[in-house]
Amino acid sequence: MARYAYVNGRYVDHRDASVHIEDRGYQLADGVYEVVGVRDGKLIDEGPHIDRLDRSLRELRIGWPVSRQALGFVMRELMRRNRLRDGLIYMQVTRGVARRDHAFPTTPVKPALVLTTKNTKHLGVDPGPGVAVKSQPDIRWERCDIKTVALLPNVLAKQAARESGAYEAWLIDDKGCITEGASTNAWIVTPDNELVTRQTDNGILAGITRGTLKKIAGDLQLRFVERPFTLTEARKAKEAFITSATSFVTPVVKIDGEAVGDGKVGPTARRLREEYVRFASEGEAVT
Incomplete structure (x- = not known):
């Protein structure tokens, strides 16, 4: 064809x-x-x-x-x-x-x-075993809120991640905080069950999937907060995951080779993926 x-x-x-x-x-x-x-x-x-x-x-x-x-x-x-x-x-x-x-x-x-x-393959509710991420310095310009085609820093970060055996790179700013992934938004679940992702500002792209997940988290009455979080905090998190139009909600089970939580897909990421897939399945088919 x-x-x-x-x-x-x-x-x-x-x-x-x-x-x-x-x-x-x-x-x-x-x-x-x-x-x-x-x-x-x-x-x-x-x-x-x-x-x-x-x-x-x-x-x-x-x-x-x-x-x-x-x-x-x-x-x-x-x-x-x-x-x-x-x-x-x-x-x-x-x-x-x-x-x-x-x-x-x-x-x-x-x-x-x-x-x-x-x-692409038909993405379902099963998130699989989860993925690994690798931390990389965030060397991008200061208007990451604009979705421009100027993606060379993202390309280099993603390549470094893939060469290390990781699926995605998490970009680290000069304060030691995770901004976002090379092509995804970054989330964690803290030990006291707080769902955290960075606030939208000029340092990250306001992901559309991210925005939908905010609404879903509210519907599920999860303890959700938008704030910076450090790489150290992410490594100590109960869960972590990434979101994007291509990955939906994909759990992160390793950061820089170290297990997140028990190294398995957590209940929060699993539930959010289920709800997002349900949302994505709604609407009128294009004929």
Whole structure:
């Protein structure tokens, strides 16, 4: 079956999809992106993802390449053409094509829009045995709240984690606190059963899955607090886990080779994953 991508107004064969050599996203990382999960043919948290895309565009003063309604149509059409049931929709908007210059183009250019899809396995309530994370220094810029395509520090951190046998990297700021993962948000459950994740500020991305988990935690009447927590505190936690559109709720059972709690998936992470999967299964399927 052919696989399609959407590039600046056209649905094209994925193998032939390309952008101009002077696209500012390619040359200057002058662009933003979003990733929306799909489960059983249903978009997960579509509205919040598009709201965050809008915010990222506004922060970088990039215009919308199409209307919000048109973007929704493109997402669904690409799902239909690629027969996407479980997976991800990746969308990227750059400032557009212009002669290379660090400053914004002096003449108007149309923002560029690219969408692709990726099939993944059907994620269920079973979180598996959990994953390991490796701590890495957070060397990113000071506007991590913008979901830009400038991800090289994240790439290096993730690669270091994978080379050590870990699944994810947890980034550590100059105060010894965990900001977030290379591509996930970080959570712990303290010894007195407090559910903790860092507050949203310019040091982390306000994860959409993170936001949904906040609501679920409230519904479950968990003791939830947003605050910084240190690597030392995480190592002494009862439980830890990561969240994202790609990993849902995935328990962390090792940090830097040391077991978290008893080294097994804990009840809080397990329950939150169950509830998130239930949430993700709701909604109208795209046909």
